[in-house]
Amino acid sequence: MLTLVPKEIEKYAVENSQSHGKILQDLVDETSKKSDAAIMISGPTVGNFLSMLVYLTNAKRVLEIGTFVGYSTLMMAKSLPFDGEIITCDIDENSTAVAKKYWDKDLSGKLIKLKLGKALETMEKLEPGFDLIFIDADKKNYPQYYEKSLSLLSEKGIIIIDNVLWSGKVINPTDEDSKIIDDLNKKINSDIRVNNVLLTIRDGLMLIRKN
Ligand SMILES: C[S@@+](CC[C@H](N)C(=O)[O-])C[C@H]1O[C@@H](n2cnc3c(N)ncnc32)[C@H](O)[C@@H]1O
Secondary structure (H helix, E strand, O other): OOOOOOHHHHHHHHHOOOOOHHHHHHHHHHHHHHOHHHHHOOHHHHHHHHHHHHHHOOOOEEEEEOOOOOHHHHHHHOOOOOOOEEEEEEOOHHHHHHHHHHHOOOHHHHHEEEEEOOHHHHHHOOOOOEEEEEEOOOHHHHHHHHHHHHHHEEEEEEEEEEOOOHHHOOOOOOOHHHHHHHHHHHHHHOOOOEEEEEEOOOOOEEEEEEO
């Protein structure tokens, strides 16, 4: 599990938080057995936090950029009302096939709509009015995802961007992804259109609302 806090502290926090349940544990186990890519799963702390945000904001329409095996998708779907929906975007048919298998095991999985294809192209076709948008895909497109998300957000909506600390590499960015993320963090923080807080949860979460 990717974390910037000491592993035993993260373990204690997870043990003393709401359990993600058997379905999501089976999903994590299957993904971990198959490949090292399991590290891309946001995990229980971020998942519970997203789920809590969906609940606290009374979100009805949620958009996710970056599905992978659908862990964060299902965590958020669990807090949606019965007439809510979550649209989730990914380019990978294989990982999202695993996602669908596990969504089908949970009633709230019925609220999930997968859009296969490049997220930027999918976002162009969406109606605005999303209450919560979670950005967690390819880092090179993060600046475009941010701009497009602002235009798709409802008046009181929030955006959450994952991996904004990029394993701490944003402190002294040398590679391309680190520079993109660092530039975006600074852009958001000086953007007069929004109010933001960078949280040191796992690999860093930027929480944003419109002014
Ligand atoms: C970090 S994973 C998402 C993890 C997931 N949100 C979770 O927390 O469990 C990032 C995903 O973004 C997807 N991705 C990469 N480039 C993309 C693009 N241009 N459009 C849509 N999805 C993309 C990858 O296929 C990958 O599944």
